[in-house]
Amino acid sequence: MTASSRPGTARPVPGPDDDLVERLLDGQRRALARTLSRIEDGTPDQLRGLVQRLHPMGGNARVLGVTGAPGVGKSTLTNALATALRTRDRRVAVLAVDPSSPFSGGALLGDRVRMQGHHADEGVFIRSMAARGHLGGLSFATPQAVVVLDAAGFDDVIIETVGVGQSEVDIAGTADTTLVAMAPGMGDSIQAAKAGILEIADVFVVNKADQSGAGKLESELRGMLEMGHASGAVGIGRDAWWPPIVRTVAVRGDGLEELVSAIDDHGAHLADTGLGEQRRRDRAVQLVRELALARVRARFEVGPGDGRLGALAERVARRELDPYTAADRLLDNVDDGAATPTGSVGR
């Protein structure tokens, strides 16, 4: 099926990436790696072309989010989860997104270490994400990378990212099922409760469960869930879901079968309640919004330090104008340009 066979889909202009797309759809890993590099580093037109070609081919991947504070063992957990999903014959892609790191994946040591145990396996693909060249950052690049991996036929796409809630990549808005990983002795379980963790966790993972304090952490989590239930935030209503707490020792692979079952249970819940459709729509909302914001941002930056933004900023720096009024005037200018053809406002 091609993009143009779908109603309402603009026919993409054939470009030099057509071969790349063909090879990617053919299952060639190098083509996949190169396509993801384009998503990281390509021109806006290359990204548009790739996503417009690949988007119609997707829609089948399950997107799993793995998040948690530094030190809980997220990478190890993700790696073990990939192994466990492979035993069920699912093709698995991992996107490791670290907004605090400037280092992207591809050739870096990090990804090679991560690949341990998956080297000979064509059914696992692991990739770190950075977004050096982009105006929109990782929240711009990540959902487009998911479109690529989805089209490439992976059954599961795992997005692993540091932090909860404040992360640049809103994992809860991106994933079908969000795993929140914790570990004993991190001292953050109570604080975490304040940060809306209950609202984003579909499954809690107590990793490093062989360490002392795992039981205490689990009871604290249970207490939190009870309190959340009492206040109406958890397990209430027609679509009630009570996030299970799964104990793992990811480094040994312990508890991974239980984790996969918990994910599957949540998947069944998503299907039964229609919540799955809602999450897919949320994911599309996020993608469309980020693309639109990137286009607006690109319009602002017509030449470095040049243009209307530069002139307004100059007056703000001199305290002749306050920044809110300057922002209003900048947008008025953008709005004035509404009739400009898209081609000339892109970067």
Add this chain to the structure above:
Amino acid sequence: MTASSRPGTARPVPGPDDDLVERLLDGQRRALARTLSRIEDGTPDQLRGLVQRLHPMGGNARVLGVTGAPGVGKSTLTNALATALRTRDRRVAVLAVDPSSPFSGGALLGDRVRMQGHHADEGVFIRSMAARGHLGGLSFATPQAVVVLDAAGFDDVIIETVGVGQSEVDIAGTADTTLVAMAPGMGDSIQAAKAGILEIADVFVVNKADQSGAGKLESELRGMLEMGHASGAVGIGRDAWWPPIVRTVAVRGDGLEELVSAIDDHGAHLADTGLGEQRRRDRAVQLVRELALARVRARFEVGPGDGRLGALAERVARRELDPYTAADRLLDNVDDGAATPTGSVGR
């Protein structure tokens, strides 16, 4: 001086925060803390009112950025730097920004630990930043917090953040002088070279300089600078600046006098070359852009999952429409609404 006395500055509507602003300008710490909480959690109208009132009063603070990978001792370094600046009778504010943490400051343990040694000192103010409520995240809240601290009369505002380059908060775009902190044995010096670290560092800090490997790290940095010089990226041209490398043991306060001198030297360079004016304008560019983007974002989100974005996303999720075409149509709709008064498009 009031905002309305400046040419071109829109007269802010008097609001319930006027008292707060008066007390803040009066030097009351609680008023300052409350104002920063408004920047984190307030409504768009509250933020607009505060920034429009306070922006004209600022323009005197020196903004210092402290960045580096986790584990290099940034918090300790920042704390020691604040102490060293106090001995020169400068009033110092610290904004600790951690995009990977959902936990804000104010009452949290972290800030109390940070305050060690500064408790009785009215000349130091330390605050962690989160941006839970905001559509624009930390890149939206941080520059507005700088406006507040500047108006409150601090001589130095130190913004401390994790990571380089990819951070949600573009510290190099915000600071007058950016310190890049490293420590021996972190194994990231070579990778860092690839990540454009040379472009953002005004001063390199080799912290934990009493540990083995400090000499090696420093020579690697020197080699990097030489290579950068050879390729034209460092110390070339009329405004050439050669980033000094300062060794510190922040936990003991060693090397802090040298660090303050290096910062002052860079400040003199900024003044001599006119680069300081450029950085102030860059900071204004960032602030105005983020405010404008937040307003665009707010227009997209007319009701949760409602409105044009929701309808377009629905079609994207069904693969009837590709996300780029959907984003184009969303912006066309926003452009249609250009005549809408500002008040009704804010959140």
